[in-house]
Amino acid sequence: MRGEHHYRVRTTWTGDRGTGTSGYRDYDRDVTVEIEGKPVLLASADKPFRGDPSRWNPEDLLLSALSECHLLSYLHACVTAGVVVVDYADDASGVMALDGSGGGAFREVVLRPRVTVADASMVEAASAAHAQAHAWCFIANSVNFPVRHDATIVVAG
Template structure:
C-alpha cells in the first residue's frame, strides 16, 4: 500500500535583539526548530552568513538528512540481502556554492559509509546494497544534485 506522509516542523526565530530586522547586522540568526514530542533543535545560519557556529544550520541538516536516510535504507537493504551489519559510521560531506546573487546551491553530497559485516561472504552483497539503499532513500530522491557513495566494507 502506498501512502502519503505529512511532516510538520515549527521554526521560530529567536534572534530579535530589540529592533527586529532594522539592519542586516542588527539581528541574530537564532532559530528554534520543534517537532511535537521531540527535543528542540537550536539552529542558526552558517557562520559565514553571520550565524552561530555552535548551532545546527540548514546545510548541516540537509547533509545529515541524506546520511541518515541512506543509513536506514542501507540497513533495510542488507536485511533483505541476508547481510549482517555489525557497525556503520559515515563521515558525509557536502559542497554548496554561492551564486554571487545572494543565493547558491549544493553541487554534491558524498557519503563515506564505513560498514562492518559479520562474515567475509557478505562483502559483495553489502557493497551492492548501497545502490539499493540509494534508490530507496526518500531524501536522495528529492534533491537535484548528485549524492555519491564511497563505501568501505570490512569484516568484523
C-alpha cells in the same frame, strides 16, 4: 506500500535584539526548530552568513538527513539481502556553491560509509546494497544534485 506521509515542524526566529531586522547586522540568526514530542533543536545560519557556529544550520541538517536516510535505507537493504551489519559510520561531506547574487545551491554530496559485516561471504552483497539503499532513500530522491557513495566494507574480527 503506497500513500502519503505528512510532516509538521514549527520554526521560530529567536534572534530579535530589540530592533527586529532594522539592519543586516542588527539581528541574530538564531532559530528554534520544534516537532511535537521531540527535543527542541537550536539552529542558526552558518557562520559565514552571520550565524552561531555552535548551533545546527540548514546545510548541516541537509547533509545529516542524506547521511541518515542512506544509513537507514542501507540497513533495510542489508536485511533483505541477508547481510548482517555490525557497525556503520559515515563521514559525509557536501559542496555548496554560491551564485554571487545572494543565493546558491549544493553541487554534490559524498557519503563515505564504513560498514562492518559479520562474515566475509557478505562483502559482495553488502557492497551492492548501497545501490538499493540509494534507490530507496527518500531524501536522496528529493534533491536535485548528485549524492555519491564512496563505501568501505570490512569484515568483523
